[in-house]
Amino acid sequence: AQSVTQLGSHVSVSEGALVLLRCNYSSSVPPYLFWYVQYPNQGLQLLLKYTTGATLVKGINGFEAEFKKSETSFHLTKPSAHMSDAAEYFCAVRPSNFGNEKLTFGTGTRLTIIP
Amino acid sequence: GAGVSQSPRYKVAKRGQDVALRCDPISGHVSLFWYQQALGQGPEFLTYFQNEAQLDKSGLPSDRFFAERPEGSVSTLKIQRTQQEDSAVYLCASSRSGVSHEQYFGPGTRLTVT
Numbered sequence: 001a002q003s004v005t006q007l008g009s010h011v012s013v014s015e016g017a018l019v020l021l022r023c024n025y026s027s028s029v030p031p032y033l034f035w036y037v038q039y040p041n042q043g044l045q046l047l048l049k050y051t052t053g054a055t056l057v058k059g060i061n062g063f064e065a066e067f068k069k070s071e072t073s074f075h076l077t078k079p080s081a082h083m084s085d086a087a088e089y090f091c092a093v094r095p096s097n098f099g100n101e102k103l104t105f106g107t108g109t110r111l112t113i114i115p
Numbered sequence: 116g117a118g119v120s121q122s123p124r125y126k127v128a129k130r131g132q133d134v135a136l137r138c139d140p141i142s143g144h145v146s147l148f149w150y151q152q153a154l155g156q157g158p159e160f161l162t163y164f165q166n167e168a169q170l171d172k173s174g175l176p177s178d179r180f181f182a183e184r185p186e187g188s189v190s191t192l193k194i195q196r197t198q199q200e201d202s203a204v205y206l207c208a209s210s211r212s213g214v215s216h217e218q219y220f221g222p223g224t225r226l227t228v229t
Binding site for chain 2: 004103
């Protein structure tokens with residue numbers, strides 16, 4: 001079974017400041033991990049994913065995340081926030097074994113950018 | 116190329132009515148998923164197809180929910196005798212076959228049951 005915990009349902013940062021969105025997961029098998037972004041009235045867009053290999057993963061729009069197995073974490077960061085980053089962010093996990101492709105999502109973090 | 120499309124984008128139904136929600140996946144994508152997203156929550160898995168085979172329907176909340184993908188492409192999620200608790204955004208996603216491929220999401224159908 002898998003689960004995802006996103007600490008902080010709302011995060012506010014100033015424009016130009018560091019963005020840090022937290023995600024911790026629980027998985028009975030090695031996980032694949034994802035961050036998605038959702039803008040109002042739109043579907044989810046993939047920011048980045050970790051499957052195998054390098055634990056520091058770079059995604060679109062300057063975001064990156066690091067898989068830390070010992071901490072069961074996959075936190076999302078961006079060095080300098082932009083107004084266009086305001087959105088809802090979801091962390092998701094799925095098992096890495098073949099045949100089990102469903103994603104389990106966290107409850108989301110709404111990111112607000114302060115001008 | 117075209118992404119995942121869903122129709123209608125918005126649906127208002129009176130309690131007790133049946134509704135049908137359509138999903139057109141990305142051409143060539145083998146896997147298709149349905150998720151339910153309640154207001155202020157993350158998406159929750161409903162069901163999953165690989166081609167026309169429904170491999171997992173463990174997330175369907177009741178026997179009023181039914182999904183099909185008869186030709187392995189377009190999928191329809193049907194909800195019978197809608198209830199107010201069915202109000203949510205229904206998201207469809209598709210992906211290529213394979214373990215590490217990501218899911219591409221459509222814009223969703225917002226269902227409001229009055």
